[in-house]
Amino acid sequence: MSARTPLRMLVVDDEPAIRRFLKTSLTAQGHQVIEVEDGEPALEAMRRSPADVVILDLGLPGLDGFEVIRRLREKGSTVPIIVLSSRTDERGKVEALDLGADDYLTKPFGVDELHARVRAALRHRLQQQGERPIFRSGDLTVDLVRRLVSVRGEEVRLSPREYDILRLLVAHAGKVLTHRFILKEVWGGETDVQYLRVYIRSLRQKIEADPERPRHILTETGVGYRLRAPDWDAVATQSGS
C-alpha cells in the first residue's frame, strides 16, 4: 500500500545504516524523509517544521529518545511517535509508551512492520477526528453505535467490562496499548495486571476461533495488547527475534 498523501517523516537514529534503510524504504512509499542523528537536532527540526510522523531510536548518544518524547509532548505536540528499541528492553518500551510514544518496533525489524506501525499511528489520528461507527476485521465486527459485537455473523454477548476493553482496542486498532493504559481507561485507576489478563482470556474465548492462537487480540509480551487492524492481512508480524 502506498501513501495517498505524501507525509513528512522525521527519522532519528545515530546509526547511518539504519537511517539509510529507513530513508530508502520510506521514500519508496512516497514519503519525504528528514534524517537527524541525535535528540537535540530532532527537536530543532520539529521546531522549524513539524513532521507528520517521528521514528525515534531510544538509545541516542546525546539527548536520549525518552527525553525527546517528553519534550515534544510537553510542548503539546501530538505527532505520532514510533520508537525503536532493543529486544531485551521491555521496560524501556513501556516507559516510552507511557511518556506518550504511539508504538514501538524492536530492532531488528522488517520494513513491513514499519509500514504497519506508521499506518496504525496515522489511522488513530484520523479516527479521532471522526470515529467510524462500525469496525470490521476478518470475522470480527464491532458496531460502536449499537454496542453490538459479532463473530462470523453471530452476535457475541460480552460483559460491560469486556465490551469496554474491546471498544478501547478498536479505537486504537493496530496500535499497541500498554497494560497500564488499558487499566486506567477501563478500570479508571491502579488495578493489578492479572485482572486484565483474566478479562482478555475470557474475551478471547468469546471472539477468537482458537483462543490459544489469537488472530484479533495479539499479546505484546511484557508490554500490553494490540488489536489486529483490518488491513493487516498482508502484514507479517515480527518473528524470530
Place this chain on the structure above:
Amino acid sequence: MNEAIQIPREDRSSSGETAPATPLHALMAAVGASFVWRQEAGWKAYAGTTVMVLLTLGLGLALRQYLGSLNIALVFLTAVLGSAIAYGLWPSLFASLVSVFAYNFFFLPPLYTTTIADPQNVIAMASFVIVAVIVSNLTSRVRSQAIAARQRAQETEQLYLFSRKLSAAVTLDDLLWATAYQIALMLKVRVVLLLGRGGEPVLSASYPPEARLPEADLAAARWCWSNNRPAGRDCEAHPEASRLFLPMHTGRGVVAVIGLAADRPGALLSADQRRLLEALSDQTALAIERVHLARDVDRARLVAETDRLRTALLTSISHDLRTPLASILGSATSLKTQPEALDEAAKREMISTIQEEAERLNRFIGNLLDMTRLESGAIVPRSSMADLSEIVGSALERASRILEQHRIAVRLPPDLPMLRLDVVLFEQVLFNLLDNAAKYTPAGSVIDLQARQANGAVELRIIDEGEGIPAADLERIFDKFYRVHAADRRRVGTGLGLAICRGFVEAMGGHIEAGNRADGPGAVFTLTLPVPREGPPIAEAAP
C-alpha cells in the same frame, strides 16, 4: 600435675562403655566412680580418709567382743585399702598411720595408752604397719594405672571423634573451628589458630572467640611460623608473649600455628597434655592439608573447565555466526553484481535466504545475550500473575515462521490457574523449546503442547514426533553448548537454547525435564511450575 581433664558428660558415658583391662581395673573403676574422681584432692582426701578410719574404729569397737584384738587389725586394713582406692598413696599412708595409732590406743593393752605391753603385740603392730604400707602402695599403683587407662580410653575416644569431625568438615572454617573447640575442651586452655595468608600467619579461628591478638603474640606466632619451632610463653623465643605458639606441620611444611593460653599459674601443659596436643595437631594439620589439596584440585578443574568452555564458545560462535553471514553475503552480492543473470524466482529465493538467515543470526545473538545475562546474574524475574495460554499463544506467534512446516496441537484445560511468571522470560523458554522441536523433527510432524494441573503445580509438556533423545543425553541436554549428535548430520543450533530454558525456568522457581514418549519415538519436555497460593482463582475474578 595440673587439674585433671574434664570430659563432657556425653563423652563420659560413652567412654564408660570401654572394657577395663582386668577385673581389678573394673573394681577400681567401679569404686572410683562412686567417689569424686580426683587424682589429688587435697584436704578432702585426708578428711575422707579420717572418716573411713573412724568408721572402721567404730566397727572394731562393735566387734571387739567377737574378734580377737589381732583380727581387729584386719578391720583397720579395709580403711587403708579404701583410702588407697579412693584417694591414692599419700592419703592411704596417712590412713595406715592413724590406724596404727587407733589400733594401739583402743585395742592393744594397756588400753587407752600408746604403750604396748605385750611383745607379741609389738610384732603384730609392726606387721600391721608393713602390710598397710604395702597395701597402700599396691592399691594406689593399681588405682593410678586404672585412672591412666581410663584417661587413655577417653583420649582415644576423643581423638577418634575428633578425627571423624575433621573428616566431615567440608570448609576450612568448619575444620578450624572444630579444632579450636576440641583442643580448648581437652586441654582446658584458650586456643587460637593461625593460617598462612600471603606468607603471614593470620588469626583464623579461636575458642573462646578472640577478635585479635596482641602484637607480642603475633610476633611469636610469626617466629613460630617461619622457624617451625615453638615460641612465646615458656619458650626461649619471644617469652614475653601471653600464649605458647606451636607449629602444625605435615611433610610439606608448616600449615598452621596454634596458640595456647591459660589463666592458671605454672607450666601450661603437662607431658601428657603435650602428647595429646601433638596427636590433635597432627590430625588437624593433615585435615587442613586435605582441604587445601581439595581446593587446589577444584581450582585446577575450574580453570580447565573455563578453558574448555571458552574454546567451545569460540568454535560455536565462529560457526554459528559465519554460516548465516555467508548465506547473506553470498545472496546480497549475487543480487548486486549480476541482477540481469537472475530470473525473478531466483531473486526471490535469494531475498528469502537473506531474510531467513538474518532472522537465524538474530536468534543466535539473542541466545548469546540471554546466556550472558544468566551467567552474570543479571536475570531477575519480574513476575506477575500470568495466563499460561496467553504466553503459549504469543510464543507460537513469534515462532510461526520457524513452525511453518509443522503442525501444532495445543491442548490446555480451560480451568488452568494463573501462574506467577515473568512473561518475557517464559515466552523465551517456550520459544526455545519450539525452536528446538522444529529443528529436530521432520517437516509435517506434529508438535503437541499439553498442560495439566497436578499436586499444586501446572505441568506443561511439549511433545514432538522426532527421533527422541538418546538416554545417555537426557541429563546433559541442558548443558551449555551440548548438542545431540544425530548419526547422519550435525544439527544447526547454538547448544544454548535449552541451557537458557533451564536457567530461566529455575530462576522463576520452576523445573524443566527432558524425556522420551512412551507411545513411540519423540521427545517430551516437561515444565513444572508451582501454582501460587495468593492469586484469586480465575472463576472469582472472571466476569
